[in-house]
Amino acid sequence: xxxxxxxxxxxxxxxxxxxxxxxxxxxxxxxxxxxxxxxxxxxxxxxxxxxxxxxxxxxxxxxxxxxxxxxxxxxxxxxxxxxxxxxxxxxxxxxxxxxxxxxxxxxxxxxxxxxxxxxxxxxxxxxxxxxxxxxxxxxxxxxxxxxxxxxxxxxxxxxxxxxxxxxxxxxxxxxxxxxxxxx
Amino acid sequence: xxxxxxxxxxxxxxxxxxxxxxxxxxxxxxxxxxxxxxxxxxxxxxxxxxxxxxxxxxxxxxxxxxxxxxxxxxxxxxxxxxxxxxxxxxxxxxxxxxxxxxxxxxxxxxxxxxxxxxxxxxxxxxxxxxxxxxxxxxxxxxxxxxxxxxxxxxxxxxxxxxxxxxxxxxxxxxxxxxx
Numbered sequence: 001x002x003x004x005x006x007x008x009x010x011x012x013x014x015x016x017x018x019x020x021x022x023x024x025x026x027x028x029x030x031x032x033x034x035x036x037x038x039x040x041x042x043x044x045x046x047x048x049x050x051x052x053x054x055x056x057x058x059x060x061x062x063x064x065x066x067x068x069x070x071x072x073x074x075x076x077x078x079x080x081x082x083x084x085x086x087x088x089x090x091x092x093x094x095x096x097x098x099x100x101x102x103x104x105x106x107x108x109x110x111x112x113x114x115x116x117x118x119x120x121x122x123x124x125x126x127x128x129x130x131x132x133x134x135x136x137x138x139x140x141x142x143x144x145x146x147x148x149x150x151x152x153x154x155x156x157x158x159x160x161x162x163x164x165x166x167x168x169x170x171x172x173x174x175x176x177x178x179x180x181x182x183x
Numbered sequence: 184x185x186x187x188x189x190x191x192x193x194x195x196x197x198x199x200x201x202x203x204x205x206x207x208x209x210x211x212x213x214x215x216x217x218x219x220x221x222x223x224x225x226x227x228x229x230x231x232x233x234x235x236x237x238x239x240x241x242x243x244x245x246x247x248x249x250x251x252x253x254x255x256x257x258x259x260x261x262x263x264x265x266x267x268x269x270x271x272x273x274x275x276x277x278x279x280x281x282x283x284x285x286x287x288x289x290x291x292x293x294x295x296x297x298x299x300x301x302x303x304x305x306x307x308x309x310x311x312x313x314x315x316x317x318x319x320x321x322x323x324x325x326x327x328x329x330x331x332x333x334x335x336x337x338x339x340x341x342x343x344x345x346x347x348x349x350x351x352x353x354x355x356x357x358x359x360x361x362x
Contacts, residue, residue: 021241021242021243022241022242023241024241024242024243029243051283052280054292054296055276055279055280055283055292056276057205057206057296057300057303058204058292058295058296058299058300059204059272059275059276059279060200060201060202060203060204060272060275060276061200061203061206061207061269061272061273061275061276062203062206062207062243062244062245062269062272063206063207064243065243065245065269065272065273066272066273066276069273069276069277069280070276070280073277073280081277088242088243089242089243089246091242092240092241092242092243092246093242093246093249095240095241095242096236096237096240096242096246096250099236099239099240100236100250100253103232103236107232110357111354111357114350114353114354114356114357115350115351115353115354116232116235116236116239116350117231117235117324117353118327118349118350118351118352118353118354119235119238119239119346119347119349119350120231120232120234120235120238120314120318120349121318121320121323121324121325121327121328121331121349121353122327122328122331122345122346122348122349122350123234123235123238123239123331123346123349124234124311124314124315124318124328124331125311125327125328125329125330125331125332125333125334125335125345125349126238126331126332126335126342126345126346127208127211127244127307127310127311127314128308128311128312128328128329128332129331129332129333129335129336130208130307131208131304131307131308131309131310131311132308132332132336133336134205134300134303134304134307135301135304135305135307135308143301144297144300144301145301147298147301147302147305148301148302148304148305148308149305150302150305151301151302151303151304151305151306151309152305152306152308152309152312153305154309155212155213155305155306155309155313156212156305156308156309156310156312156313157309157312159212159216159220159313161213161216162199162202162209162210162212162213162306163198163199163202163213166202166204166302166306167202169302169305170202170204170298170299170302172298173297173298173299173301173302174294174295174298174299175298176297176298177293177294177295177296177297177298177299178294178298180297181290181293181294181297
């Protein structure tokens with residue numbers, strides 16, 4: 001499991017992940033983590049990184065948080081997880097608190113409000129672009145396209161609760177995966 | 184301290200956490216439904232503001248969740264929202280990772296990733312779409328959202344530049360009375 005000869009200091013894990021966290025705007029964080037952890041520092045091999053990334057995307061949860069858990073646990077077990085999450089989430093939380101406090105103070109100003117509305121609209125566009133990136137591969141197969149459309153229409157258009165929609169679709173999706181991928 | 188709201192944040196977000204395939208963004212539509220329509224904790228525009236604030240700040244994009252919790256019930260609300268949304272999926276991932284390492288070549292990995300990825304894509308699109316509807320966006324708002332999407336899909340412009348442009352366009356439009 002743990003190779004003692006290359007044990008990484010906890011503080012180093014915190015530092016690297018806070019740099020990643022503070023520099024990440026609007027996605028693409030997995031790429032950063034790959035560069036910093038796998039390429040530059042050789043904390044894990046490419047193979048270990050990408051199998052963790054695949055799992056991080058398949059399991060529920062914020063992908064980059066899952067990825068931080070994967071790398072932290074690989075490096076230093078439970079303490080490594082805590083260090084990675086402290087860096088990735090803790091430091092950006094401080095930045096977010098500052099922005100939110102500024103907004104609470106000056107948010108009623110008309111210019112500030114306009115700037116924020118414009119930011120929100122651009123951010124919605126950013127989120128939509130992520131959805132299209134995720135869906136690009138799915139669009140090639142009719143069943144996959146139907147699953148994606150059902151999830152979008154159910155939750156986004158009809159505004160049905162996500163939990164039952166996702167559970168039903170996940171069961172259908174898993175069945176389809178099982179039937180169409182011969183062992 | 185509003186204990187009831189703190190408890191409800193925890194109870195409402197925990198099941199979402201366990202189903203947040205496709206990353207945090209996939210739960211946005213439902214978070215909005217719960218926070219705005221069901222419990223009336225925040226108005227639509229407060230919710231949209233929190234979304235913008237968290238997107239204009241660095242970090243994983245779901246840091247909006249503790250911010251919403253903060254506005255619902257102060258610090259205990261922020262903690263409850265974060266614990267409810269992040270802890271269950273993290274524990275699930277931790278144990279799944281241990282299994283995964285043990286069964287490297289297992290077939291169910293292929294099956295699950297094939298079956299779940301399209302659902303994730305649909306949910307990830309549903310999040311921002313329901314925000315766009317809730318914003319009662321003006322033609323300007325729709326244009327900024329769609330243009331930002333196209334620019335980000337087709338170029339390598341830094342996301343911050345896109346956010347800044349959207350902000351500047353809105354402020355300019357307001358000054359010239361176009362809104």
